[in-house]
Amino acid sequence: MKELRGRTALITGASRGLGLVIAKALAREGMNVVLAARSPELLEQLAAEIRQMGVRAIAYPTDVADEAQLRHLVEATLQEFGSIDVLINNAGIEAFRPYHLINPEDIVQTIQVNLTATMLLTRFVLPHMLKAGRGHVVNMGSTAGKYGPAFGAAYGATKAAMIAFTQSLRGELYKTGVSASVICPGFATDGGIYEVIKQRTGRGTPWYLGSTSAEAVAKAAIKSIRNDRPELIVNFPALRPVFAICQAFPRLGEWIVRVTTRRFLKQAATRD
Numbered sequence: 001m002k003e004l005r006g007r008t009a010l011i012t013g014a015s016r017g018l019g020l021v022i023a024k025a026l027a028r029e030g031m032n033v034v035l036a037a038r039s040p041e042l043l044e045q046l047a048a049e050i051r052q053m054g055v056r057a058i059a060y061p062t063d064v065a066d067e068a069q070l071r072h073l074v075e076a077t078l079q080e081f082g083s084i085d086v087l088i089n090n091a092g093i094e095a096f097r098p099y100h101l102i103n104p105e106d107i108v109q110t111i112q113v114n115l116t117a118t119m120l121l122t123r124f125v126l127p128h129m130l131k132a133g134r135g136h137v138v139n140m141g142s143t144a145g146k147y148g149p150a151f152g153a154a155y156g157a158t159k160a161a162m163i164a165f166t167q168s169l170r171g172e173l174y175k176t177g178v179s180a181s182v183i184c185p186g187f188a189t190d191g192g193i194y195e196v197i198k199q200r201t202g203r204g205t206p207w208y209l210g211s212t213s214a215e216a217v218a219k220a221a222i223k224s225i226r227n228d229r230p231e232l233i234v235n236f237p238a239l240r241p242v243f244a245i246c247q248a249f250p251r252l253g254e255w256i257v258r259v260t261t262r263r264f265l266k267q268a269a270t271r272d
């Protein structure tokens with residue numbers, strides 16, 4: 001979708017972190033934005049800031065783990081704006097913990113927030129996009145979905161599923177005017193879930209794993225909509241060659257991933 005000005009974007013997880021930065025970036029492109037997350041005050045604050053940019057912004061407090069609230073979010077947005085042109089499935093939680101110690105409830109909640117909500121919200125929005133003959137769904141994956149991280153099994157599993165989900169959608173939606181993309185950021189250095197990991201380990205990610213910024217992720221989201229990109233990995237240095245090695249030579253790939261990430265991820269998963 002080339003033209004974004006005057007169109008409507010619905011973004012989940014907009015109260016802070018990457019979602020907040022993406023919402024502002026979409027507003028800078030002239031899009032009206034609907035902001036969803038569980039924190040009403042943070043959403044209202046952002047909506048007020050975005051309205052100053054000359055576009056419309058509405059905060060809809062929503063728990064994406066609740067199907068009824070997702071249905072209501074879609075209905076309320078359509079009633080207010082008449083269409084949903086862009087859906088950004090960004091709300092997400094991490095669950096880094098040795099898998100034999102993770103709370104079963106945390107496994108369920110991670111799947112619910114990261115994956116089930118993404119799939120349900122897309123299901124509720126797609127009929128309207130198809131009827132309008134235009135729309136774009138952006139799913140917030142992760143490099144953790146490109147190769148399952150040690151100590152992040154539940155999180156990585158949801159992100160890998162989001163990549164496959166996006167591929168299926170693209171196959172189905174070909175030539176309908178509606179499409180989908182998945183964005184796979186590495187560690188964002190300026191806020192978001194990896195801040196927590198930084199606090200736990202007392203240091204940033206090792207330099208050789210690289211990093212990204214929230215602005216770079218927002219730029220990628222916009223590029224994915226404008227240029228209909230299937231998948232964008234957002235990290236410097238580029239990780240695609242490593243993932244290609246993992247695909248072509250699994251044993252070598254596993255060794256590379258283990259020596260570069262395991263120690264750091266183990267520290268990140270240690271809570272006591």
Ligand SMILES: NC(=O)c1ccc[n+]([C@@H]2O[C@H](COP(=O)([O-])OP(=O)(O)OC[C@H]3O[C@@H](n4cnc5c(N)ncnc54)[C@H](OP(=O)(O)O)[C@@H]3O)[C@@H](O)[C@H]2O)c1
Nearest residue numbers: 013015016017018037038039063064091092142188192193
């Ligand atoms: N930051 C990174 O380095 C990085 C890297 C790769 C991928 N990602 C992905 O990017 C996305 C955003 O991550 P982030 O780093 O910005 O995380 P964050 O700062 O922790 O923000 C998470 C957002 O999700 C919302 N959220 C969580 N549970 C929710 C629920 N049940 N219902 C509605 N909203 C909920 C939070 O809002 P409330 O608490 O107000 O509900 C918040 O707005 C996630 O999908 C994450 O997996 C992030």
